[in-house]
Amino acid sequence: MDPNRTAGSAEAAPGTSVGKIFAEMPLTRQHLKAGFALFFAFVIEAWEMLILSYVSTPIEAEFSVGPTSIGFLLSAMFFGMIPGALAWGWWVDRNGRKPACIISLGSYGVISALSALAPNYWMLWGLRFFSGIALAGILVTVFLYFEELVPVRYRGRATVFLAAGWPFGTLIAVGVSAGLLDVLGWRWVLFISSLSGLWALVVWKWAPESPYWAVRHGRIEQARAAVSWLSRGTIRPTGPLTMPEVSTQGTSGLRSRRLLVMTGVQAVINFSLSWGYWGLQTWLPGLLAQRGLSLPDSYAFIAISAVFMIPGYLAASWLTGRIGRKRVFLIFVFFGAVGGLTFAYSDSLVWLYVGNFMMSFFAQGAWGVWDTWLGEIYPTSSRGKGYSIGITAQRVANAVAPSMIGLLIAISVGFTPTVVFIEAFFLVALVFALALPETEGVELD
Incomplete structure (x- = not known):
């Protein structure tokens, strides 16, 4: 269909708000193209965040370091993401969603490729730190960007689908590591992973700038073009486009008392969810070794667990449009914690699988809803900054x-106490989520 056609077009009324346009917009093939571009950007995020965990054994041997040093190396990217997330949150609100994604992916690819050439432990640590700064732009931007491109009635379900990029990234990381590590070595594994930075070209081609952001910054023609493209010409705004005034936000966008409280609440939730998930995943091969699984068996265990994440996302996506973000999140976090405790107290391989599969299904479904819910709390003018604070809290936990779990393993605390300590943080997230408002079906402002 020609996006420039006029016959049969539904003209937006003068002074129409962007929120109203997206409330009436149909879901089109253009949304799917933009969604796929951003979906795989998140796949790359997961892939890069996990890949070093799966090649840490030969790195440990080559650089002659122990578990505590490897834990610190695994943390390097997340240390970089802490200042990176805050910087990108400010940048994406000021300069736009699309350039943030493109620059983040492209710069990550260059830095990650250099890390494959690191001559020693500290050079590798430093390059991983800077790749974290670069890649934080994707983590801050991708969900709020997609939310601002999707019709209101599809926003929750579609954005939870976007979160399903995590298990695909996990599977790619496991597949690349298991298939190439013994043949090519860890350096080639990191270099091949860095080539995913070229995906920035797909984002540039398939994802328009957010009309919400464009109108908020006075770029009306850019917003009109994006709306027309996304709707495949069925909506072609000719009059002024508006956004609600958010006068209580001040210059920082986060100065109202209500948003300050919600920002504190979401930061605790983000920290707790990340600790509960990441603390386990980064040391899963080592913890599984304490239950008698070899490294190949651990790879298989992780891969099967990743497959179980996918129906978790699908279930959460289906449910959020029916019972809302809040109920789905609370239910899934609760059962994710139950799965974690089952995993912790398992006395056989069968129960080890059952516990981890429950955790994979429910915890990742909860993450999918949370990634959607978090961005909807804030107005467009401060959505990036608000999201970046949550991402920063995640990265502090990450x-x-x-390092903390590596220390517990090094001093032989034991499998069950270590996992229970990790999973207790899910319950903290559950309690704090009770304070947040429901946002299902609410127009963005």
């Missing part, structure tokens, strides 16, 4: 957890 940075601290591997």
Whole structure:
């Protein structure tokens, strides 16, 4: 269909708000193209965040370091993401969603390729730190960007689908590591992973700038073009486009008392969810070894667990449009914690699988809803900054957890106490989520 056609077009009324346009917009093939571009950007995020965990054994041997140093190396990217997320949150609100994704992916690819050439432990650590700064742009931007491209009635379900990129990234990381590590070595594994930075070209081609952001910054023609493209010409705005005034936000966008409280709440939730998930995943091969699984068996275990994440996302996506973000999140976090405790107290391989599969299904479904819910709390003018604070809280947990869990393993605390300590943080997230409002079906402002 020609996006420039006029016959049969539904003209937006003068002064129509962008939120109203997206409330009436049909879902089109263009949304699917933009969604796939951003979906695989998140796949790359997961792939890169996990890949070093799966090649850490030969790195440990080559650089003659121990578990505590490897835990610190696994944390390097997350230390970089802490200042990176805050910087990108400000940048994406000021300069746009699309350039943030493109620059983030492209710069990550270059830095990650250099890390494959690192001559020693500290050079590798430093390059991983800077790749974290670069890649934080995707993590801050991709969900709020997609939310601002999708019709209101599809926003929750579609954005939870976007979160399903995590298990696909996990499977790619496992597949690349298992298939190439013994043949090519860890350096080639990192280099091949870095080539995913070329995906920035697909984002540039298939994802328009957010009309919400464009109107908020006075770029009306850019917003009109994006709306027309996304709707495949069925909506072609000719009059002024508007956004609600958010006068209570001040210059920082986060100065109202309500948003300050919600920002504190979401930061605790983000930290707790990340600790509960990442603290386990980064040391899963080592923890499984304590239950008698070899490294190949651990790869298989992780791969099968990743497959179980996918129906978790699908179930959460289906449910959020029916019972809302809040109920789905609370239910899934609760059962994710139950799965974690089952995993912790398992006395056989069967129960080890059952516990981890429950955790994979429910915890990742909860993450999918949360990634959607978080961005909807904030107005467009401060959505990037608000999201970046949550991402920063996640990265603090991600940075601290591997070293802390590595220390617990090094001093032989034991499998069950270590996993229970990790999973207790899910319950903290459950309690704090009770304070947040429901946002299912609400127009973005």
